Amino acid sequence: MRTIDKRLRVSRRRFLASGTATAAGVGAVAGGAVVIAPAGSWAESPANLSPEAASTLLKMARDIFPHDALDDSYYQRAIGGYDAEAAEDADLKAMIEDGTAALNTRAQARHGAAYADIENEDDRVGLLHEIETTPLFRKLRADLVVSLYNQTEVWQRLGYEGPSADQGGYINRGFDDLDWL
């Protein structure tokens, strides 16, 4: 049967092009749009959020949906919209800054390190479980489930081919090629 190479590496050029395309496809289940930022928009130097908040958010995002096959760029893109939104939305900015600061305080007290610097994943996940009813965690998880999994490059890494109509569907491309039963 025809299978997808989930390890396929993509060129930087193609990566950027698809990032722009994905930004148009936004959605959320229960109202409120989720913005998927173009790649690299804030990765190293956020304009509106503190560097501590940005690095904490990135580690949180990885720990919420931990895919070892995905490098940080996918997660940066998934949460990249917050930096621009924070400039327009003081409540959001406060939620992110205060929420990440509180998590780091908790991390320092428990493990003597900032959240992102805790080596042991189980230790970090334990902290996330303690805050999973907070507004920040709930928002981050709900946004990520769209903004991470709606990236076309993520689809490829999970073995999902996506659109088929422009290729004539799957009728001649393996819709019934399962041969292992």
Place this chain on the structure above:
Amino acid sequence: MAAPFALDDDSVVVIVGSGAGGGTLGNELAQQGIDTVILEAGGRHEIADFVNNEWEMFGKISWLDARTTSGSWRVAHDFPGLPAWIVKAVGGSTVHWAGASLRFQAHEFRARSEYGAVHGANLLDWPLTLEELEPYYDRAEDKMGVTGTHGIPRLPGNNNYKVMAAGAERLGYTKYHTGNMAINSQPRDGRGSCLQIGFCFQGCRSGAKWSTLYTEIPNGEDTGHLEVRSQCQVLQIDHDDTGRVTGVVYADADGVQQRQKARVVCVAGNSIESPRLLLNSASAMFPDGLANSSGQVGRNYMRHMTGSVYAVFDKPVNMYRGTTMAGIIQDEAHLDPARGFVGGYEMETLSLGVPFMAAFLDPGGWGRDFAWAMDHYDHMAGMWLVGEDMPQETNRITLHPEVKDQHGLPAPDVHFDDHQNDIRMRAHAFAQGSAVYEAAGALKTYHTPPYPSTHNLGTCRMSERPEDGVVNKWGQTHDIPNLFVSDGSQFTTGGAENPTLTIVTLAIRQAEHIGREMAAGNL
């Protein structure tokens, strides 16, 4: 040639909604030469506007107006602002439906007699029988080109079906096949055959799947007797001092209120909006809303017992290739109270793309286990479980006391509690679904809770006696002779089957009745 009718033309039939019920009814009336205006709240998106992208199409066609939820059902927790996953567009939910077209079973029309008194359930027999409906089911299946009926071959099974069928066979099930689908398995009715594109929920890009958008509606428009006004949301139904309806008030595409006169009004806005419109039309003469002398408008809301089972295998499945609902197991659809519940359920393959799988597999879920499942997306098979749920008076659509929609009207609140029968049926169905996949070699199975409701039923139910329901066996309201309900709201009980075929069947029959009554001078 689409006919434009004047706002003050009081000879027209006005239909609210253009989906399976309204779109079919509009064409069937137009074919009889009856002038008809369909008012559709959503926009007109033709096939060329469909894209193979789950979230993009969700944003484009879903009904996202303000709604609230209450009750103990899981949807109220997981998707509090989205009780139903239905379409606001010309064609209604026939744009995004999967295509499953199953007839009710004879006993399902006699639920009260067959099931007896079920504590807490408001069961009632339908005022009609399978035998009475059979000629109309025939016409609906022929119109829609349902596979496995009328000599139309079934569709080929895709990978997702192969896995389910293998499990079904090993488990000893015998009634499994690729379904009765309103998806062309060969060219028919000017439309091509299925290209196994997938994305049935995002609008069929090839037009192989039946939708009123590109069948009933243009066919009706071609007669010169049907006008479809899109982006026109009906806000209120008017009546005169004799208690007969005289027209509707709607907000047009610019938000400007218009009043369309009518000789007959047919409400087909799906089972949340239809009762909401009747309730929002309350007047001095009808203080509890139109056609509500029974107090049953909005009550007995049903949404089918649902759930999904997804399973991960050690080898790839690629379930997303091909039709979304690619096959069915019907061995559990019968009535057998020995299983611990009344009614039955169907098991139907279902696939979601990565974006929707992430959103729906385990709402609220996160962490290593969740990511592991998503990492094995291409090794997953999936099925949807759909069965009869119990009508309960307290499961109902009401007008929210504070929340308003964009037109300033009270938003609908959708209240639902699972009945014990629903809970027992779901537990059985989850277990059997897992057993099917384990028989096929699954490494792990997932029991996914209900999605926002796609099958919304029962809120203006049919009854023999006016005190038990809202409409008679023709969908005509007991209280107001020229006011009809033409969608799934009419269902007295839900049956185990996907409802669209029965909605279309009832619309064909209702059109015949309206034509007959108009000719006789009764309407």
